[in-house]
Amino acid sequence: MSGILNSSIGRKFAMALSALFLMIFLLQHFVINILSVFSPDAFNEVSHFMGTFWAIQYLLQPILIFGVIFHFVMGFVLEIKNNKARQISYAKNNGGANSSWMSRNMIWSGLAILAFIVLHFIDFWIPEINTKYIIGDMTGMHNGEYRYFHELVEKFHSPLRVGAYIIAFVFLALHLLHGFNSAFQSVGANNKYTKGLKTFSKVYAIGIPLGFIFIALFHHLTGH
Amino acid sequence: MNLTLKIWRQKNASDKGSMVDYKVNDISPDMSFLEMLDVLNEQLINKDEEPVAFDHDCREGICGMCSLYINGEAHGPDRGVTTCQLHMRMFKDGDTITIEPFRATAFPVIKDLIVDRTSFDRIQHAGGFISVNTSGNTIDANTIPINKHDADTAFDSATCIGCGACVASCKNSSAMLFVGAKVSQFALLPQGQIEATDRVLNMVKQMDEEGFGNCTNTGACEVECPKGISLENIARMNREYLKASLKG
Ligand code: HEM
Numbered sequence: 001m002s003g004i005l006n007s008s009i010g011r012k013f014a015m016a017l018s019a020l021f022l023m024i025f026l027l028q029h030f031v032i033n034i035l036s037v038f039s040p041d042a043f044n045e046v047s048h049f050m051g052t053f054w055a056i057q058y059l060l061q062p063i064l065i066f067g068v069i070f071h072f073v074m075g076f077v078l079e080i081k082n083n084k085a086r087q088i089s090y091a092k093n094n095g096g097a098n099s100s101w102m103s104r105n106m107i108w109s110g111l112a113i114l115a116f117i118v119l120h121f122i123d124f125w126i127p128e129i130n131t132k133y134i135i136g137d138m139t140g141m142h143n144g145e146y147r148y149f150h151e152l153v154e155k156f157h158s159p160l161r162v163g164a165y166i167i168a169f170v171f172l173a174l175h176l177l178h179g180f181n182s183a184f185q186s187v188g189a190n191n192k193y194t195k196g197l198k199t200f201s202k203v204y205a206i207g208i209p210l211g212f213i214f215i216a217l218f219h220h221l222t223g224h
Numbered sequence: 225m226n227l228t229l230k231i232w233r234q235k236n237a238s239d240k241g242s243m244v245d246y247k248v249n250d251i252s253p254d255m256s257f258l259e260m261l262d263v264l265n266e267q268l269i270n271k272d273e274e275p276v277a278f279d280h281d282c283r284e285g286i287c288g289m290c291s292l293y294i295n296g297e298a299h300g301p302d303r304g305v306t307t308c309q310l311h312m313r314m315f316k317d318g319d320t321i322t323i324e325p326f327r328a329t330a331f332p333v334i335k336d337l338i339v340d341r342t343s344f345d346r347i348q349h350a351g352g353f354i355s356v357n358t359s360g361n362t363i364d365a366n367t368i369p370i371n372k373h374d375a376d377t378a379f380d381s382a383t384c385i386g387c388g389a390c391v392a393s394c395k396n397s398s399a400m401l402f403v404g405a406k407v408s409q410f411a412l413l414p415q416g417q418i419e420a421t422d423r424v425l426n427m428v429k430q431m432d433e434e435g436f437g438n439c440t441n442t443g444a445c446e447v448e449c450p451k452g453i454s455l456e457n458i459a460r461m462n463r464e465y466l467k468a469s470l471k472g
């Protein structure tokens with residue numbers, strides 16, 4: 001087991017595990033957000049639970065933050081190493097003949113996602129942490145009702161923010177269109193289920209980002 | 225056919241090198257790509273110029289010696305062929321063809337279009353073998369029955385000719401298709417089990433030391449491989465590697 005992160009395959013394996021973990025997180029995030037479309041009350045209840053339950057706040061949240069940081073730092077490490085492996089580039093290279101645009105540009109779609117995560121943190125995470133741990137208000141209340149749904153709708157008033165979110169979700173879809181299926185190959189799963197997994201990955205990679213876009217547009221257009 | 229060729233010229237390993245334009249006329253569509261280069265070299269020799277150096281040996285698609293990055297693809301635009309089996313009918317009269325050496329830090333240019341692929345040999349030496357008696361009491365391979373599926377799959381992996389097109393095509397210059405094939409051809413057979421743990425660990429270690437990149441699963445290697453070696457070989461190597469890491 002020693003020094004597995006020092007080998008190419010070990011690094012790829014760790015990259016894939018962190019990515020698969022993020023895929024589960026993303027699904028969970030989506031399920032909670034879509035509640036906001038159907039039932040503001042349910043969305044409020046779940047948000048309050050997620051925001052105050054100790055195991056989520058002090059156990060899962062740090063794991064998630066570590067997972068995200070690990071994933072993009074490892075993404076940079078791999079990118080640097082891979083660039084070193086070919087110092088003189090081709091005068092003419094026809095990459096489109098043998099591979100998808102998504103697969104060749106994971107670092108760029110990844111960087112777009114990273115920019116989005118920064119924006120998303122400033123929008124939602126930092127105000128949350130500020131209210132809960134700096135101001136010390138753990139009630140989740142504002143003017144006699146839960147504040148979560150209200151804050152969400154407020155944020156999606158701005159067409160600029162909605163636009164930025166939509167662009168980010170398009171990049172997320174591009175990242176996942178190659179990445180999700182790639183992660184299975186990285187952990188060595190290439191077998192009779194591969195065809196099914198490919199289809200499942202495609203549905204997820206397009207469906208989840210599209211769902212997030214729908215949620216943002218829904219609140220923007222309806223105003224509630 | 226009359227063609228314009230843009231060819232990478234480099235005197236030796238330390239020369240900087242550059243692309244140089246050449247014209248060749250009256251090329252038959254039935255010629256192989258290497259025969260077309262032979263015509264060019266004859267022209268150059270007659271003009272007292274230095275001929276273009278390129279690798280070749282069998283010229284029948286089995287040795288893996290010929291290389292070349294042609295119009296942005298390893299072994300050119302055709303599928304499932306080496307450069308010696310690429311024919312000029314894949315091109316049109318008046319075409320401009322760009323010809324470069326395989327590019328990878330682990331494949332340094334020796335001269336013109338010839339690159340040093342001994343890094344592959346060193347990976348093989350690190351573990352791409354089995355230990356059996358070959359003199360005196362040679363054991364018949366068929367004494368151990370092997371089911372047909374495994375035998376066929378191992379054979380498919382063993383058809384890798386070590387040409388390096390996978391490395392040349394990969395945006396990361398990763399050698400994982402080659403190493404995956406070399407690990408797989410033994411991993412699937414009982415004869416390969418004795419050294420299985422050391423084999424995959426040592427070959428991957430050597431691959432990393434040679435400076436090949438990491439796999440992003442773009443699949444470019446599989447498409448450009450003249451022998452149709454599939455990505456399953458990389459997945460199998462990854463499994464073998466994990467198994468071996470957990471053991472040792
Ligand atoms: C935070 C910014 C991010 C960056 C900079 C980034 C970067 C990368 C890079 C460079 C790769 C390719 C690695 C390779 O060469 O194999 C990759 C793979 C991947 N990423 Fe990301 N990524 C980010 C966020 C995400 C997120 C949020 C998700 C999912 C929700 C995700 C899912 C994946 C998946 C599934 C893979 C494929 C893993 C594999 O091939 O084994 N990434 N990422």
Ligand code: SF4
Pocket residue numbers: 383384385386387388389390391401402405445448449450451452453
């Ligand atoms: S895997 Fe295919 S492309 Fe790579 S060295 Fe073997 S035969 Fe050549």
Ligand code: FES
Pocket residue numbers: 279280281282283284285286287288289290306307308309
């Ligand atoms: S010269 Fe032997 S494979 Fe092309």
